[in-house]
Amino acid sequence: MLPTVALVGRPNVGKSTLFNALTRTRDALVHDQPGVTRDRHYGVCRLQEDRPFVLVDTGGIAGDEEGLAGATARQARAAAEESDLVLFVVDGREGPSALDDEILSWLRKSGRPVLLVVNKVDGIDARQAENEFARYGFEDVVQTAASHRAGIDELLDDVYARLPNEGRGESLDTDPERVRIAFIGRPNVGKSTLVNRILGEERMIASDVPGTTRDSIAVDLERDGRKYRLIDTAGLRRKSRVDEVVEKFSAIKTLQAIEECQVAVLMLDATEGVTDQDATVLSAILDAGRALVIAINKWDGLSDYQRQQAEDMLSRKLAFVDWAEAVRISALHGSGLRELFRAVHRAHASATREFGTSEVTRAVEIAYETNPPPVVRGHVAKMRFAHPGGTNPPTFIVHGTRLRTLSDTYKRYLENFFRKRFKLVGTPVRFVFKEGENPYKDKKNVLSDRQVAKKRRLIRHVKRKG
Numbered sequence: 001m002l003p004t005v006a007l008v009g010r011p012n013v014g015k016s017t018l019f020n021a022l023t024r025t026r027d028a029l030v031h032d033q034p035g036v037t038r039d040r041h042y043g044v045c046r047l048q049e050d051r052p053f054v055l056v057d058t059g060g061i062a063g064d065e066e067g068l069a070g071a072t073a074r075q076a077r078a079a080a081e082e083s084d085l086v087l088f089v090v091d092g093r094e095g096p097s098a099l100d101d102e103i104l105s106w107l108r109k110s111g112r113p114v115l116l117v118v119n120k121v122d123g124i125d126a127r128q129a130e131n132e133f134a135r136y137g138f139e140d141v142v143q144t145a146a147s148h149r150a151g152i153d154e155l156l157d158d159v160y161a162r163l164p165n166e167g168r169g170e171s172l173d174t175d176p177e178r179v180r181i182a183f184i185g186r187p188n189v190g191k192s193t194l195v196n197r198i199l200g201e202e203r204m205i206a207s208d209v210p211g212t213t214r215d216s217i218a219v220d221l222e223r224d225g226r227k228y229r230l231i232d233t234a235g236l237r238r239k240s241r242v243d244e245v246v247e248k249f250s251a252i253k254t255l256q257a258i259e260e261c262q263v264a265v266l267m268l269d270a271t272e273g274v275t276d277q278d279a280t281v282l283s284a285i286l287d288a289g290r291a292l293v294i295a296i297n298k299w300d301g302l303s304d305y306q307r308q309q310a311e312d313m314l315s316r317k318l319a320f321v322d323w324a325e326a327v328r329i330s331a332l333h334g335s336g337l338r339e340l341f342r343a344v345h346r347a348h349a350s351a352t353r354e355f356g357t358s359e360v361t362r363a364v365e366i367a368y369e370t371n372p373p374p375v376v377r378g379h380v381a382k383m384r385f386a387h388p389g390g391t392n393p394p395t396f397i398v399h400g401t402r403l404r405t406l407s408d409t410y411k412r413y414l415e416n417f418f419r420k421r422f423k424l425v426g427t428p429v430r431f432v433f434k435e436g437e438n439p440y441k442d443k444k445n446v447l448s449d450r451q452v453a454k455k456r457r458l459i460r461h462v463k464r465k466g
Contacts, residue, residue: 009089011060092129185267194331347426
């Protein structure tokens with residue numbers, strides 16, 4: 001296992017900026033507003049190829065043990081306890097504070113190796129900023145300006161000098177067999193609660209307060225001999241409701257998670273039915289073309305009458321995605337999880353299935369013979385052959401003539417035909433229609449003298465008969 005390094009400090013000292021600089025990514029949200037990061041965020045630093053290590057970004061510790069601030073602090077302490085080295089990040093411009101003193105106190109009680117990082121030294125006297133933290137008694141202090149990538153090389157030298165060759169780090173691999181599942185939904189539908197239930201631990205902060213999760217957090221899991229990557233995302237709302245800049249960043253991270261996943265689990269609240277916000281979230285998944293499983297949460301708290309009402313609403317409002325399986329679950333109590341994973345497996349198998357050109361062409365021929373397209377202005381569209389165009393979603397490229405005249409109704413017929421023929425479940429199906437160009441389109445047909453004479457005789461003959 002890779003060694004683990006945790007970034008710990010009070011809010012807005014530059015931990016997430018330092019995380020992005022070390023991982024060469026933009027995975028962590030960065031904003032001037034304190035408290036943007038709340039959950040633990042994992043990444044891999046590969047600036048030295050032969051010695052990668054896992055980097056953990058944590059939320060700022062604000063000294064409050066109640067509510068979300070307390071949960072964020074507990075997440076940071078958990079990250080520090082599981083790490084091989086803690087980078088204690090402080091603000092060089094503001095100097096030491098009472099909160100820094102408290103954080104350092106419990107870091108020393110944890111017994112983990114700690115390295116002091118004085119950040120934000122750009123534009124100030126770096127030596128004087130370091131001297132202000134001399135009372136902490138650190139033998140080695142690293143000065144950085146993470147936003148400008150200053151001091152990163154010196155920091156890495158000190159980190160590698162203190163890291164073991166192997167650790168207990170939680171690494172996110174690139175195993176192609178790992179099924180990437182993103183849990184998508186509007187705020188407060190139970191996404192984090194479901195991920196915690198699947199993992200069997202309080203890995204994500206779950207709260208009744210909408211918008212608790214602000215980042216997309218990925219966690220690897222092995223269950224029943226299969227490998228998964230679970231991605232907990234921030235709740236999506238209609239654009240008109242998104243006011244905070246941080247929430248806009250969170251929405252972007254959620255959309256990125258949708259693009260990168262293989263199966264999207266859309267979570268709905270059974271007590272509220274299908275709302276306009278749910279439709280907004282669903283449209284984002286359909287636009288990305290990802291495999292879809294609908295998880296109806298809080299099903300255990302409904303009476304028989306309420307369940308029947310919920311079923312009627314689902315069948316009415318989600319009729320256009322009837323190809324997606326709907327699973328009734330309870331994230332809090334764990335009921336329906338086995339059915340959920342079975343639906344995910346079926347959707348993933350359908351979305352990633354490989355097709356051959358011959359079977360796709362044969363399917364198009366049978367669909368055309370069974371139900372030919374309607375006549376448009378005296379002509380009928382002809383489909384000559386087809387071939388696969390990609391997976392996730394399954395894409396088929398159809399070649400022929402006058403394909404532009406195909407109606408949306410006939411295209412839906414082709415989609416349903418392919419789903420039924422190839423038993424595709426839980427995935428959209430896309431078609432790309434291409435018409436062959438006429439090679440003689442812009443070429444003038446030059447007649448020979450004999451052809452010209454024959455044409456003139458024909459014209460005279462027609463005139464005499466007229």
